[in-house]
Amino acid sequence: MTPLELWYPFHQPARDPAPIRIVRGEGAYLYTDDGRRLVDGISSWWTNLHGHNHPRIMxxxxxxxxxxxxxxxxxxxxxxxxxxxxxxxxxxxxxxxxxxxxxxxxxxxxxxxxxxxxxxxxxxxxxxxxxxxxxxxxxxxxxxxxxxxxxxxxxxxxxxxxxxxxxxxxxxxxxxxxxxxxxxxxxxxxxxxxxxxxxxxxxxxxxxxxxxxxxxxxxxxxxxxxxxxxxxxxxxxxxxxxxxxxxxxxxxxxxxxxxxxxxxxxxxxxxxxxxxxxxxxxxxxxxxxxxxxxxxxxxxxxxxxxxxxxxxxxxxxxxxxxxxxxxxxEPVFERIAASEAIHRERLAALRGHPAVGDTRQLGTIAAVEVATPDAGYTSSVKTSLYRFFLDKGILLRPLGNVVYLVPPYIIPPDELHRAWDAIAEALHSVLRM
Ligand SMILES: Cc1ncc(COP(=O)(O)O)c(C=O)c1O
The missing domain is CATH 3.40.640.10 (Type I PLP-dependent aspartate aminotransferase-like (Major domain))
Known part of the structure; x- marks a missing residue:
């Protein structure tokens, strides 16, 4: 008997990297079976609020x-x-x-x-x-x-x-x-x-x-x-x-x-x-x-x-x-305000960047619309940016040419800054593409 193979959502096997095996979650982090630690910059499809495996919820x-x-x-x-x-x-x-x-x-x-x-x-x-x-x-x-x-x-x-x-x-x-x-x-x-x-x-x-x-x-x-x-x-x-x-x-x-x-x-x-x-x-x-x-x-x-x-x-x-x-x-809204402030500061620094078409923010949600000729969900920059962020240990899944951050509310400020550093660096590489 052959074991069933998984059919993954929103996944194109002919193009997308193989799924990453996660064995543990804690706070803002996901841990892979080969020992890597990823920052969950999108709260696992915008779901996670208080961090993975919050003891009270578990x-x-x-x-x-x-x-x-x-x-x-x-x-x-x-x-x-x-x-x-x-x-x-x-x-x-x-x-x-x-x-x-x-x-x-x-x-x-x-x-x-x-x-x-x-x-x-x-x-x-x-x-x-x-x-x-x-x-x-x-x-x-x-x-x-x-x-x-x-x-x-x-x-x-x-x-x-x-x-x-x-x-x-x-x-x-x-x-x-x-x-x-x-x-x-x-x-x-x-x-x-x-x-x-x-x-x-x-x-x-x-x-x-x-x-x-x-x-x-x-x-x-x-x-x-x-x-x-x-x-x-x-x-x-x-x-x-x-x-x-x-x-x-x-x-x-x-x-x-x-x-x-x-x-x-x-x-x-x-x-x-x-x-x-x-x-x-x-x-x-x-x-x-x-x-x-x-x-x-x-x-x-x-x-x-x-x-x-x-x-x-x-x-x-x-x-x-x-x-x-x-x-x-818990001081949930103070945590939200802390992420909000970091987003605001980092987005302001990106305004006027030649690869940036638009910047947007509401609360803990921040986005950069990359200026590309093929804007939209199927934009060619999507997969290369996704891989770029993963190599840096950060899970971000751009919506086509829109790179965004939706972190869990408990994300440590230095990790949020690290994610923004990666975005800034990625924008330079977009210019070189
Ligand atoms: C605004 C909105 N409505 C509905 C949905 C669908 O939710 P689900 O994926 O849990 O079916 C989503 C998912 O991203 C969403 O963003």
């Missing part, structure tokens, strides 16, 4: 394994999931009163989209079933999540199976969609969304956005006013706002949730990645009471018929509860 999971591994959440409940609902209630915007658990970021998005469409169905306006999303958006790899994500090499093969979505401009100031300069613009790009809603609000259920920061689309940071204008347009035209905080949630942007920078409250919010401190798979969709109440009633088609086998898994909830306790007992 102990909480171990403790939970002694009591209850798993139980379905249909008709049953348990203490870790109830505790997590209470804990999230203390940090989420106050208009969000209900929380629905799933497995990951993509399912958190699928749930939000389905809730939005069924909300209007249940409230007697079934024609409101279309979704509006933003250019450069990314919301996951399942079919609904791909549909709302912008066209890209990721979803090119599946065009025929995606549902149609109207796409509004995003505030990508470096390549302004309406040809303005940030210094003098009045967030004119947001008018496009308003026009779409004015024209189609009778048929539009929801607008979905990654608030303030579009991650996989290239770490695009939006002005706060853009999100405020999105909120205003949704309220004006009676359309639900879905905030996909899968990446931006849990402190990444310097506030617990990105929406809070703008004082914006969405009707639905998607969470995952950092919810468990980045340790276990868990997704969640938070909703307002108005949305939840539309699903309550004796008619058979009122119910939200959606649930995944591992919805609200007790081990994942135990990890998430421990992560929230870390927020309450």
């Amino acid at each position: 102990a909480a999971i171990a403790e939970q394994t002694r009591r209850l591994d798993h139980v379905l959440l249909a008709g049953f409940t348990h203490e870790p999931v109830e505790k997590l609902a209470a804990g999230l209630g203390r940090v989420l915007p106050p208009n969000l009163t209900r929380i629905f658990f799933s497995d990951d970021g993509s399912t958190a998005v699928e749930v939000a989209l389905k809730m939005a469409v069924q909300f209007w169905h249940n409230t007697g306006r079934p024609a409101k079933r279309r979704i509006v999303a933003l250019e450069n958006g990314y919301h996951g790899d399942t079919v609904g999540a791909m549909s709302v994500g912008d066209d890209s090499v990721f979803n090119e093969a599946f065009g025929s199976m995606l549902f149609p979505v109207e796409r509004a401009h995003s505030a990508y100031c470096y390549q302004c969609p309406v040809g303005k300069k940030r210094e003098s613009c009045r967030i004119d790009c947001a008018d496009h969304l308003n026009e779409i809603l004015e024209r189609g609000h009778d048929e539009i259920a929801a607008v979905i956005v990654e608030p303030l920061l579009q991650g996989a689309g290239g770490m695009i940071v939006h002005p706060i006013e853009f999100l405020q204008k999105v909120r205003e347009a949704c309220s004006r035209w009676d359309v639900l706002l879905i905030a996909d905080e899968v990446f931006t949630g849990f402190g990444r942007t310097g506030r617990m949730f990105a929406c809070q920078h703008a004082g914006v409250e969405p009707e639905l919010m998607c969470l995952s990645k950092g919810i468990t401190g980045g340790v276990m798979a868990l997704g969640a969709t938070a909703a307002t009471e108005r949305i939840y109440q539309a699903f309550v009633g004796a008619e058979p088609d009122r119910t939200f018929y959606h649930g995944h086998s591992f919805t609200g898994n007790p081990l994942a909830c135990a990890a998430a509860n421990a992560s929230l306790e870390i927020f309450e007992t």
Whole structure:
């Protein structure tokens, strides 16, 4: 019998280096089986918050394994999931009163989209079933999540199976969609969304956005006013706002949730990645009471018929509860501020560099858009930069020509500086390519 070979995600065996075997994680570091230590500069796909193998989270999971591994959440409940609902209630915007658990970021998005469409169905306006999303958006790899994500090499093969979505401009100031300069613009790009809603609000259920920061689309940071204008347009035209905080949630942007920078409250919010401190798979969709109440009633088609086998898994909830306790007992936001300050200083030093097209930052997320003729996810600089950083003992996975840092909050300042030194050095080599 031949053993099964692994099929790795986002991996092209004809081009990409062989996967690196990791045997241990601790703090900001990953240790390889050949004795190397890598700095996890991207928090293992933006998930890890408090460092790998944080003792409190690991102990909480171990403790939970002694009591209850798993139980379905249909008709049953348990203490870790109830505790997590209470804990999230203390940090989420106050208009969000209900929380629905799933497995990951993509399912958190699928749930939000389905809730939005069924909300209007249940409230007697079934024609409101279309979704509006933003250019450069990314919301996951399942079919609904791909549909709302912008066209890209990721979803090119599946065009025929995606549902149609109207796409509004995003505030990508470096390549302004309406040809303005940030210094003098009045967030004119947001008018496009308003026009779409004015024209189609009778048929539009929801607008979905990654608030303030579009991650996989290239770490695009939006002005706060853009999100405020999105909120205003949704309220004006009676359309639900879905905030996909899968990446931006849990402190990444310097506030617990990105929406809070703008004082914006969405009707639905998607969470995952950092919810468990980045340790276990868990997704969640938070909703307002108005949305939840539309699903309550004796008619058979009122119910939200959606649930995944591992919805609200007790081990994942135990990890998430421990992560929230870390927020309450450790100086998490001081750590975030320390990384933020280093990013700011190092990005300022790179501005004007001939290989730098744009620099962007929000909280612990910092990005450099390298000026190359082949900009985009498939840019030729991607793989060479990835290898360059690995040789220096730093895990960074450029999004095409966008090099970014999203470190765990506990990254030691000298390690963060070392990562920036490597980026500065890499930019010199880009010039020589
Ligand atoms: C904003 C956003 N939404 C959804 C997802 C999908 O999450 P997952 O990979 O856990 O399915 C991602 C993943 O990167 C994301 O950045």
